[in-house]
């Protein structure tokens with residue numbers, strides 16, 4: 001297979017799978033003791049509308065996704081064998097307990113501090129390699145695919161491959177903030193170069209953070225081989241206006257436009 005070209009169709013019959021991050025549904029739910037909005041119901045409606053996966057980031061302070069959400073979503077996804085469960089977090093904090101218990105399809109290692117406002121950087125390789133290597137090996141021994149949250153740095157890709165990770169997740173905030181400015185093309189070129197370096201090493205490519213209906217199509221058109229985008233904040237904000245089903249369908253249209261003839 002040409003390493004610079006993603007498979008004609010990804011694991012879900014399209015080139016890029018949409019994994020909906022439901023953190024922000026839990027954030028709203030946690031502001032009252034009423035159990036609404038339901039995180040599981042949000043996931044169900046997104047899956048029914050065609051989302052290919054669900055992502056959660058159970059942070060140690062449980063500001064949004066709580067341990068019971070992680071378990072309830074695992075149960076829900078048993079009825080969706082074609083969909084994937086992606087659990088994100090820092091493996092030196094609470095993440096590995098969830099991996100050992102739930103064994104999701106994929107785990108995404110994110111180097112966040114416990115009190116971090118949101119995810120805002122990828123792993124620092126080689127500095128972080130010694131502590132990541134055994135954790136990656138354990139996840140893979142459990143049959144869990146490992147993705148590393150990474151800044152767009154082509155030179156770091158050989159180190160990701162050396163660690164034995166299966167995929168990278170490109171941290172896309174710098175692209176999102178450059179989108180629509182004179183810096184868009186040069187910032188995007190860094191992601192394209194990183195993706196090509198990753199593909200050449202046999203690494204799979206995911207992407208996420210601050211992606212939305214405006215910036216998603218261009219990203220997927222220019223960056224080769226993206227197998228999955230995980231989108232939460234903007235998608236849930238859109239769903240407050242459009243509803244989950246129409247929002248998911250609109251994001252899928254954004255994805256399909258990236259691969260249709262221009």
Ligand SMILES: CC(=O)[C@@H](O)[C@H](O)COP(=O)(O)O
Nearest residue numbers: 023057088110118119208209
């Ligand atoms: C890793 C990443 O970019 C996001 O998936 C992260 O989960 C966002 O976390 P918050 O939803 O807590 O901002």
Ligand SMILES: NCC(=O)COP(=O)(O)O
Nearest residue numbers: 021208209210230232233
């Ligand atoms: N890994 C990115 C993710 O899951 C959601 O990020 P965002 O869309 O909430 O910024």
